[in-house]
Amino acid sequence: MAKGSNEEKIAANVAKLMSDTRMNWARGPFAIRSIATVTALASVVTPIAFLAGTIAGVTAAGFMFLGYFILRGATRGIAEIPAKFLDERQLSLRNSIYVKSYQTLAGLLGLMTIGAFVFAISADINQ
Numbered sequence: 055m056a057k058g059s060n061e062e063k064i065a066a067n068v069a070k071l072m073s074d075t076r077m078n079w080a081r082g083p084f085a086i087r088s089i090a091t092v093t094a095l096a097s098v099v100t101p102i103a104f105l106a107g108t109i110a111g112v113t114a115a116g117f118m119f120l121g122y123f124i125l126r127g128a129t130r131g132i133a134e135i136p137a138k139f140l141d142e143r144q145l146s147l148r149n150s151i152y153v154k155s156y157q158t159l160a161g162l163l164g165l166m167t168i169g170a171f172v173f174a175i176s177a178d179i180n181q
Contacts, residue, residue: 093121
C-alpha cells in the first residue's frame with residue numbers, strides 16, 4: 055500500500071511540475087542557449103576569480119548557481135523524473151542530452167589532459 059501511495063505522490067508532483075508555467079520565459083531556444091552560455095562562462099570564470107582573490111568570484115558563482123536553477127526550472131527537471139512518468143518525446147530528448155553531455159565531458163577532459171601534458175613537457179624543458 056505504501057508503494058502505491060508513493061507512486062501517486064510522485065505522479066501528482068510530476069503533473070504539477072509539467073503544468074508549471076512560471077519559467078515559460080526561459081523555455082525558448084534563444085533563452086535556453088543564452089542562459090546555458092552565461093552559466094558555462096560563469097563556471098569557468100568562478101575558480102579563476104576566486105584564485106585572484108576578488109569579489110568577482112562570488113559574483114560569478116552567483117551567476118553560475120542562478121543559471122543552473124533557471125535551466126533546471128525551464129527544463130521542468132526532466133533529468134530527475136522517473137522514465138515511466140515521461141512520454142516518448144521527453145524520454146528521447148533526455149537520452150540524447152545524456153549522450154551529448156557525456157561526449158562533451160569526455161572531450162573537455164581529453165583537452166585538459168593534453169593541456170596538462172603540454173604544460174608538464176614545457177615546464178620540464180624550461181628547467
